[in-house]
Amino acid sequence: MRQLDKIYDPGSVEDRLYSKWVDSGYFHTQRDPEKKPYTIVMPPPNITGQLHMGHAMDETWQDILIRYKRMQGYAALWVPGTDHASIATEAKIVAKMKEEGLTKQDLGREKFLERAWDWKKQYGGRIVEQLKKLGCSCDWKRERFTMDEGCSRAVLKVFKKLYDEGLIYRGERIINWCPHCKTSISDAEVEYEDQQSFFWHLKYPIVGTDEYLELATTRPETMLGDTAVAVHPDDERYRHLHGKKVILPLVNKEIPIVCDEYVDMEFGTGVVKITPAHDPNDFEVGRRHNLPIIKVLTDDAHMTDDCGKYAGMDRYEARKAIVADLEAGGYLASIEPHPHNVGTCYRCGTTVEPMVSKQWFVKMVPLAGPAIEAVRDGRIKFVPERFDKNYYFWMENTRDWCISRQLWWGHRIPAYYCDDCGEITVSAEPLTVCPKCGKPVHQDEDTLDTWFSSALWPFSTLGWPEETEDLKYFYPTNTLVTGYDIITFWVSRMIFSGLTYTDQVPFNTVLIHGLVRDAQGRKMSKSLGNGIDPLEVIKDYGADALRLTLVLGSTPGNDMRFSDEKVKASRNFANKLWNAARFVMMNLPEDFQPGDPATLTMADKWILSRFNTLVKNVSENLDKFELGLAAQKVQDFIWDVYCDWYIEIAKLRLNSEDEQEADSARKLLVSILVGALKLLHPFMPFITEEIYTALPGTGETLVTESWPVYDEAQCYAAEEQSFEKVMDLIKAVRAVRNDMGVHPTKRTTMIIETTDAAPFEAGKSYLAKFAFANEVHFTPAYEGETKGVVQVVTHAARAFIPMMELIDREKELARLNKEKAQCEKDLASLQAKLSNEGFVSKAPEKVVNDIRAKHAAAVDKLAKIEESLKALA
Numbered sequence: 001m002r003q004l005d006k007i008y009d010p011g012s013v014e015d016r017l018y019s020k021w022v023d024s025g026y027f028h029t030q031r032d033p034e035k036k037p038y039t040i041v042m043p044p045p046n047i048t049g050q051l052h053m054g055h056a057m058d059e060t061w062q063d064i065l066i067r068y069k070r071m072q073g074y075a076a077l078w079v080p081g082t083d084h085a086s087i088a089t090e091a092k093i094v095a096k097m098k099e100e101g102l103t104k105q106d107l108g109r110e111k112f113l114e115r116a117w118d119w120k121k122q123y124g125g126r127i128v129e130q131l132k133k134l135g136c137s138c139d140w141k142r143e144r145f146t147m148d149e150g151c152s153r154a155v156l157k158v159f160k161k162l163y164d165e166g167l168i169y170r171g172e173r174i175i176n177w178c179p180h181c182k183t184s185i186s187d188a189e190v191e192y193e194d195q196q197s198f199f200w201h202l203k204y205p206i207v208g209t210d211e212y213l214e215l216a217t218t219r220p221e222t223m224l225g226d227t228a229v230a231v232h233p234d235d236e237r238y239r240h241l242h243g244k245k246v247i248l249p250l251v252n253k254e255i256p257i258v259c260d261e262y263v264d265m266e267f268g269t270g271v272v273k274i275t276p277a278h279d280p281n282d283f284e285v286g287r288r289h290n291l292p293i294i295k296v297l298t299d300d301a302h303m304t305d306d307c308g309k310y311a312g313m314d315r316y317e318a319r320k321a322i323v324a325d326l327e328a329g330g331y332l333a334s335i336e337p338h339p340h341n342v343g344t345c346y347r348c349g350t351t352v353e354p355m356v357s358k359q360w361f362v363k364m365v366p367l368a369g370p371a372i373e374a375v376r377d378g379r380i381k382f383v384p385e386r387f388d389k390n391y392y393f394w395m396e397n398t399r400d401w402c403i404s405r406q407l408w409w410g411h412r413i414p415a416y417y418c419d420d421c422g423e424i425t426v427s428a429e430p431l432t433v434c435p436k437c438g439k440p441v442h443q444d445e446d447t448l449d450t451w452f453s454s455a456l457w458p459f460s461t462l463g464w465p466e467e468t469e470d471l472k473y474f475y476p477t478n479t480l481v482t483g484y485d486i487i488t489f490w491v492s493r494m495i496f497s498g499l500t501y502t503d504q505v506p507f508n509t510v511l512i513h514g515l516v517r518d519a520q521g522r523k524m525s526k527s528l529g530n531g532i533d534p535l536e537v538i539k540d541y542g543a544d545a546l547r548l549t550l551v552l553g554s555t556p557g558n559d560m561r562f563s564d565e566k567v568k569a570s571r572n573f574a575n576k577l578w579n580a581a582r583f584v585m586m587n588l589p590e591d592f593q594p595g596d597p598a599t600l601t602m603a604d605k606w607i608l609s610r611f612n613t614l615v616k617n618v619s620e621n622l623d624k625f626e627l628g629l630a631a632q633k634v635q636d637f638i639w640d641v642y643c644d645w646y647i648e649i650a651k652l653r654l655n656s657e658d659e660q661e662a663d664s665a666r667k668l669l670v671s672i673l674v675g676a677l678k679l680l681h682p683f684m685p686f687i688t689e690e691i692y693t694a695l696p697g698t699g700e701t702l703v704t705e706s707w708p709v710y711d712e713a714q715c716y717a718a719e720e721q722s723f724e725k726v727m728d729l730i731k732a733v734r735a736v737r738n739d740m741g742v743h744p745t746k747r748t749t750m751i752i753e754t755t756d757a758a759p760f761e762a763g764k765s766y767l768a769k770f771a772f773a774n775e776v777h778f779t780p781a782y783e784g785e786t787k788g789v790v791q792v793v794t795h796a797a798r799a800f801i802p803m804m805e806l807i808d809r810e811k812e813l814a815r816l817n818k819e820k821a822q823c824e825k826d827l828a829s830l831q832a833k834l835s836n837e838g839f840v841s842k843a844p845e846k847v848v849n850d851i852r853a854k855h856a857a858a859v860d861k862l863a864k865i866e867e868s869l870k871a872l873a
Contacts (some may be wrong), residue, residue: 001089002694003585008578010542014686018132026703027137029077031473038074039477040066041458042138043490044146045084047120048092050131053516053562054483056534057550061513061627062481063136064551067682068622070137071707073725077474078137079461080415081144082124086410086450087181087347093119093409109408116409120145130535135543135685137703139375144461147411147455150766154460155411156428158271158501167363169401170415170424172293174280175402176343179301179315180350183406184359186449187399190343190352190487197340200323201333204229204246204273207254213246214333219278220326221319223248224307225296228254228274230285233259235270249331250322251277253310293356299406301353313351346538352561360404360413360446364757368395371496379505380495383625384557387484387512394488403449410447417442455493458506465501481508484557497616511625514559516550521561537567544684545570551683552629552635573635574687577680580643581691584669587654594671594697597664601653602762604668605716606723607646610637611672612714618679619710634679645727652765670695675708697841722759726766726797732792733771733799739815740790742803749775753782754797771799791868793819795857798864816869823862830855 021027031037040062063076070076093116114632128143162168175184200220203212214227226248231238245254254762262285265270276286277295285375286293296304301315310318326332343352372395374380375388380387383750404413416431417424420439425431434441456464458480462471476498482491491510498506517523518530526530536547548570554560597604614637621630621729646669653665674695681688681702692702699705729752737744750773752760757778760767767773782800790812792799832837833851840848 001021004578004582004691004694006582008575008685008687008690010544010574010797011539013690014133014135014538014543017686017689018135021137021701021703022132022140024701026701027078028141029075029139031469032075035073037474037478038066038069038076039079039474040077040479040481041079041461041477042081043480043482043486044081044144044454044457045082045127045131046088047082047124047127047145048085048088049082049127051127051134051534053532053534054144055127056134056546057513057516057554057560058136058481058483058795059131059136060547060550061511062479063134063547063685064627064682065479065481065622065625067685067703068139068707069679070703071681071705073706075473077139077142077143079144080126080136080138080140081127081146081457083450083454083463084145084147084410086405086407086447087183089116089119089335089345090407090409091181104408112408133535133538133543135547137685140480142461146450146457150463151453151456151460152411153428154456154465155448156414157465158452158456158497159414160426160428162362162502167366168360168426169363170358170360172356172358173361173400173402174278174283174354175359176352176354177299177357178345178348178352179299180348181345181595182299184402184404185345185347185352186402186451188394188451190344192341192343195340195342195351197342199336199338200326201336202273202326203331203332203333204249206241206257207245207247213241213257213271213308214269215273216268217273218335218338219319220322221303221310221315222275222278222296223273223322224251224303224310225275225277225278225294226273227286227291227294228256228258228289230258230260230263230272230274231270232261232263232265235263235265237270249329250325256289256291258285258291260285260288269830273736283356295356297353297355322739359402360415360444362401362403364398364401367496367500368398370499371395371492373501374505376494379508381509383509383511385570387477387487387510387557390484390487391492395492401449401451404444404446405449406445407447411453413444413446413448415444417444420830426594442843451489451493454490455497456501458494458498458504475502475506476504477507479509479511481511481513484512509625512557513554514557516777517559517561519561519565521559526667532562541567541571542574544574544687547685548573548635548683551627551631554630556625573639574684576643577638577687579690580638580647581673584666585675585694588666588670588696592666592670592696594695594859595667596675597667598660598663600668602719602723602726602759602790603646603649603766604664605719607641607668607672608714609716609720611640611675612711614679615675615708616710619707622682631683634676634683638676638680642672646672648770649766652769655788664813674698677702677709678705681705685743723758723763725756725794726763728794729760729792729797729799730766730770732794733801736790736792736815737772740811744772745776746803747772748801748803749773749777751777751779751782751784751800752797753779753800755780756796760797773801791864793861793864793868795861813869816865820865820869823858823865827855827858827862830858 042062043058066078067074079592097103159168176187176190178185197218199216199218201214201216203214205212217223217230226257229246241257242259244257246257248255262281263270274282274285274291276283276291276293278297296307297315298304303310303313303318305311310321313321323332342634344350345352372392375391382391414423414428415426418434418437418439418441421434421437423434423436425435425441431441433439458477459471459475462468462475464471480491494506498504515523522530524530534546545567549562549567614633618630618633650665650669653661656662674692677688689702692698693700750767750771754760760778764776767776782798784800788802790801790803791800834855
């Protein structure tokens with residue numbers, strides 16, 4: 001039997017155990033017709049990534065579920081992998097090259113991609129190693145990358161399929177353009193923030209008159225691209241101007257006044273400028289009225305060469321100059337402060353520009369319908385359910401998805417253009433010549449949105465588009481664990497992709513977690529300097545302490561606060577468990593063999609019954625994804641029930657002269673400890689494994705051990721209730737002695753007044769040990785001396801303890817009056833509920849009966865307290 005070190009040192013345990021788990025293949029999952037599959041695919045972190053608290057929470061929750069299901073006997077597969085993250089990775093590489101004085105153009109595409117793959121090789125595995133530090137029990141033999149050969153094949157097949165079905169097209173549309181990243185981004189990648197701005201009210205002269213139209217804009221610089229102004233056809237104020245023109249200020253060009261129902265007559269003056277190249281609504285108005293499309297901004301948000309004196313200016317520099325010129329020319333009516341909801345790039349935070357551009361798009365409406373229905377009919381459930389509203393809103397208001405990116409790192413669009421006849425061919429296989437005329441072709445320069453490939457993740461990682469045996473067995477997957485911030489980015493796209501390409505939902509449950517915030521409730525960020533490095537926490541306190549902290553008190557969908565105090569408390573719990581295990585093992589003989597105890601005391605049956613109930617409750621909590629509740633119940637049982645009570649109780653028998661008694665105590669101590677370690681293992685895998693493998697008679701690992709199962713035969717309700725009566729009295733006596741400052745060495749006799757003496761008679765040894773009684777007597781009705789006698793009252797008994805000479809009478813009066821006030825408060829609360837006819841008539845009968853029982857007990861307790869006060873008086 002291997003003895004545990006005096007102090008638990010996570011640093012000397014965790015790496016050793018993790019290597020053992022991986023080398024032994026405990027995390028590798030194979031198809032097994034005798035087992036039900038349970039599959040989770042890891043949301044693939046970026047290869048640029050550094051483990052942060054969001055990752056740590058996400059992976060901890062997944063690992064808890066996988067370890068739980070594995071121990072339950074499922075073929076539990078957790079597929080790990082990483083994402084190429086096109087925009088983020090390319091930005092990192094470009095920044096690194098800039099330090100060397102190089103640009104992408106200096107290298108050319110091929111040399112740049114060589115650098116990108118070198119980057120992936122150098123940094124791509126970094127976050128994987130960090131996930132291992134956390135204890136993630138992934139099947140690393142199945143690790144995938146969104147640009148590996150299999151995933152790339154899936155991307156090509158999907159693109160061609162959608163193109164052939166008319167669901168992918170290339171066209172000029174308004175897209176979101178990031179001037180910093182110099183690429184288009186999808187609607188889901190735009191984050192909106194409130195910015196303080198202005199409405200500039202401008203005057204556009206009406207041709208042939210002395211009149212002008214007043215309109216307002218938040219982006220004066222785009223006026224150089226105006227090709228019309230619009231009014232509502234039913235607006236009586238402007239009916240006389242139908243068919244007329246205005247002069248575009250500064251440009252001195254005539255542009256038409258068009259009538260369009262897009263205009264809101266109630267907003268402002270009811271006149272809007274139409275800039276089709278730089279506003280999505282204006283673009284649609286322009287299409288309806290065949291207006292010219294004039295771009296006035298370059299890819300890096302400078303004014304184009306066609307913008308006259310403003311050419312080459314940055315957009316904000318041009319804004320100032322144009323406003324100044326408008327004012328000088330008498331075209332500026334007024335300036336009005338206006339808070340503005342501005343779109344920014346989710347990667348770099350730069351304000352995006354709506355800009356007309358020729359891009360590739362996916363038609364979303366045909367794909368969104370079945371995806372919405374899959375959630376409505378319950379094939380996919382969000383936990384918590386309220387997050388389906390986010391999903392419905394996005395999917396029901398979806399616009400065509402811009403999937404092309406002006407980047408080199410990523411899946412290159414498989415479209416080929418003939419240099420001779422102009423034919424466009426989409427092909428999953430590389431092309432060099434045109435299928436139509438046989439002349440050379442060149443491939444589209446753009447790459448696909450990162451989310452296009454990650455949308456296929458649940459099935460591409462299992463071998464699709466091939467009908468692999470793994471795909472048949474492990475797909476659809478079961479639980480997707482993710483944050484609420486990527487429901488639109490990723491979750492929605494996986495759902496419609498799974499339904500479109502596999503005819504099945506990709507998973508049946510979406511478990512949503514919140515953000516990890518700092519102790520003050522603030523979002524962790526570089527600007528605030530409040531970020532906490534999970535690896536530093538692991539270094540200081542161990543991975544188990546971090547994991548437990550990230551689950552205790554957490555509830556699906558809600559943010560949680562992280563603090564040093566919380567992680568220290570988790571570390572202290574680990575130490576408590578370690579010391580308890582050491583005590584148990586130090587009291588085991590070398591030849592100890594675990595097994596069923598020969599005899600069971602009332603306390604033994606109590607602990608067995610409590611553990612049995614714990615198994616049932618924790619399993620139910622985990623099945624309902626109530627991970628925080630499950631963890632709290634296991635911790636409470638180990639700390640309060642096992643360590644603080646049962647170990648202390650067992651000490652009475654461990655050194656008994658009756659060897660059978662001592663052996664029974666040892667066996668039950670070990671049995672309950674092993675069971676508790678199994679329940680705790682998904683949450684704290686390292687310390688539980690280290691203790692478990694040191695105990696005699698256990699297996700080689702907890703990873704593949706069986707999860708405890710609720711057993712009706714282990715329900716000792718009567719004994720549990722009886723022992724808790726004794727516990728209540730012990731706790732009450734200790735509390736009174738503590739309040740009165742009576743030292744534990746000062747023992748007294750105790751007379752217990754109760755109509756149910758059996759539990760207390762069976763617990764005499766516990767009362768002697770823990771309530772400091774050298775003699776215990778019983779009576780159904782106390783008739784002895786009350787002067788100088790302290791009375792301790794519980795629901796089941798009243799104890800009379802002659803120790804007045806040891807106490808301060810005034811303090812005891814104060815204590816009893818305080819207890820009386822609390823009892824009266826409880827009684828009033830219970831009475832209020834019972835007096836509420838609505839509550840009594842609508843609440844379940846069991847709940848009402850329970851309150852009535854508590855009310856009766858409180859009445860009885862109050863009477864006993866008043867008797868005690870009377871005796872002291």
